[in-house]
Amino acid sequence: MAERKISRQLGQHLTGVENMFFQVEHVRRLMTICSIWIFSQRLDTTLVLASLENLCSHYPRFCLVPKHGSRTETAIWTRPPRTWKPKDQLVFHTLTTPSTLCLQKYIASQYVQPFDPDKPLWQIHVIAGLKHNQTAILWKAHHSISDGIGIMKAVFATTTSLDPLAETYRQQKLLEERQAKDTNDRISSQQQHRPGTFKIMQWIYWLIWGWYLFISIIQQLRYELWTLSLLVTPLIRLIQRRLFWPFTPSKDTFDYDGDQTQGKLIAWTDDLARKDIQKVQHQHPGSTLNDVMLLVFERTVQRYTQDRNMHSHTPLRIVIPLSLRPPSDWSMDNKVTGNIVGLEAGISLQQVHRRMMLLKRSLLPAVMYYGPLQHLLRYFPFIMVPRCIQHWYADLPHAIFSNIPGPSVPTFFAGQEIIDVHALPPQAGKGCISVGLVSYGDSLNLTVLTDDHPDYPDLANILCKLFVAEFKTVLQESGQAPSSSCNR
Template identity: 30%
Template sequence: MDKTSLSGLDNFYLQIEKAWKLKTLSSVWIFDERLDSGFLHQTLDWLCDTYPKYASVPAHGSMFHTALWTRPIGWQPKMNIEHYRLKTPTREALEEYIADKIARPFIYSKPLWELHAISGLEGDRVAFLWKAHCCLGNVQHVLDQLLQNNSKQQRHSNNTIPFSESASPLVPLPIPDHVWALFPSRLQGITMSIWHVLSWIYCVWITVWHDMWIILYCLFLPRSMHRDFYYKGQQTASKQVAWSSSIRYKDIKNVNYFLSGGRTPASSSAMDIIVLVISRCIKGYLDDMNIRHDDYLRLFVPMNAASSHHKRSRVTSGSWGWFSIQDDMSTYRQLEQIQSQMKALQSSPLSFQHVLMRLLKYLPGFLMPFQSIVERVNDIPHGIIVDYIDTTSVDAKGKVSNPLEFGGNVISELRMIPPQLGKGSLAIGLSCFQGNVSIAVLADNHPRYPRLSHSICERFPSEFQLLMRQVSMTASRPPSSFGSHDE
């Protein structure tokens, strides 16, 4: 390939990476049968031919010269494959192995991705760990294309489960339907016009208020060094990884529908419901350990510069929201608070990020003098949430009609593990796969927070079940009308 320089965002990920905080996006695939090695090598050859960055390394970079993508001499894709057999056939052993490999830096003389083939699982199943550096571009999109290319049929965008779809842009009109029907059509039009203006003012207000707090935190960092999950000393390079059992996406939609008062479209999105459940999982862990000090979680939510629906576009920006974990807060109040934060995140301007990316493209050393500031800002959030949406078709009965494949075999389970932001922060990967939703959590392996990842993931399905019971009681529906899926 012709030598091309790294983009500004690629440069950004290379500059802020540390040995104890790697900028790596990982994914775990589990198969019920062994894979054909010939098919596997053919797939990796296709990957490197289609995406030349996956056959290149960044080289010849300096303070004033942007690094170039250069193909290493004598390298072949099979050189980035590692094989390992678990000593014990348990999920805990698999999670421990994956945590160890995610924490290990890449060898920079080879392209910055790895594929780990793991055998020895229960039932003679096999697992693959896909690990790629974020400087390779839109790693999530490439992963999606890699899996789709191996499937028997190409999927289309209309099959995508709308997990991250935006909620209704307007605050719901607080007038019951039977009363609204009594309004003359002219009065309905006037009322809706006034309500549109008030909703717009409300959206601007919460966005300005949210962004003002962001700026204040970045300038003065009040209490950011004393948040929960933070600890003194150097950040540990040892990590812990765990993932949860799955819950059905259909159940999330049902809960969302009833918590929104039966409105269509709902005033909240499926992501709002998941943030609510994750917040309760984190609060439960901190309360059980008797170490909670914060009343709000600062969770970083990546936003797409083009559109939240367009998964091919590069995720270039994001910000954190304040999500309440106060005691004695009702489910409805907590959901309303999450909705307002998500609206503010979606409305926040992104011009600063665009300027920063251009600076890093043409002035690659721009961030070098400000590394300590970048580190302090990264330490502000408690964690980051990144979602992966499988485009698999699922029929009304929940049967997968077009499963994802890799190396000639169908993937039975898939997990996504994003990179950490700062010291002690949580990296939460949200996977929507074959109509089921699960989370994976990457955290520092620190004695002050034992089994942090495992505890959050163990709580995830039970907290959602508790939420379903609350909703079913409110909606006068039996709990049996909802279900869950445990893998």
């Protein structure tokens, strides 16, 4: 069965999106996805190896290598050397100091290490030496293998106690419950009116809806034009450079002189209770969990810049990855696109929600994915923009904010329960903040990756502390008290 799955993948070209992640990778911004799991006890090495064998037998991309790629030829999936075994991807490490800070430093040091091109592009680190005899696991994988959700689902489905069918059913049930609640709210609001006044209310409703539709179209067009202006800006800068037309780039948030640093900083927040986030949502009907977290993140960045007298008048530009896969899709594939949202200082939760709705309604991400990215780059890889233009595009966003759903029930790996989960998407250009929001059970946490630069010492850890403080402030502004911390 496993050999048959591998044979079907052998010799196949990478898709356009997978090829793109290969071509845009740079030594200072690797296209690496990572996840960190924390356990209360030591792991059995035999059970860990058995889990890796099971993973490779179900998902061939974990035992194949992309090779023979160039600017004019798309790479194909090939076998690794005959001596390769899944255990070759396993690394053991013991921390010198039993602290979370030491663990984060080790993870950051391994994050910046590129993969061996002769081996499958993933790795697992088993890390001992934590306090209270805890153990951590670091999963690393190249984005060309799959998007973050695909990798997380594949790993959880084959190496842990998580039941994919049951988890899919739970996610679909939660989605249906939210949709049913919205429908019931609309019906109950209609039933409050008497039959005699219902027709008048209906006419008023249609007039308001028509005006709202007109305003929405205007706002959507403005958003599309703003996005397109960001896309053409690097091309304009290139033309200016070629014509020797001098220009001075403005100092931006978290920018610094020189090239992007290769060293990185990683930190994560304490757990946030999902019911606390729902309290904020309840005070602002229609808002989503992502809206609340984006508001808190924007306020976190503003708090950091204000405390250090850093003045920036440009909106915070955040890339939001958009998954194109349904909850029942557990395949290993890059079914992800993205768009950018601008959040200025002092923005409200309702405004964040409206910006996110504009982003979700935009046709540009789907057009780019199904057009030039997925197909043209597969057959014509040479159309990729030059490296200098890639640098410009990479430097556009201030942050990449990815929301990755984790297991909704306690999950076991190698016989031990996972007590904490963290995740990180790849980073973009100089000064960009990589943010991974991951849920596990009834709580969430935020993991942050930043450049390690002397202009911004300990940036990742400071942002995490400010994020928790700002979330408590948002909760208090909504008239709610934070619940006790969630213990799993």
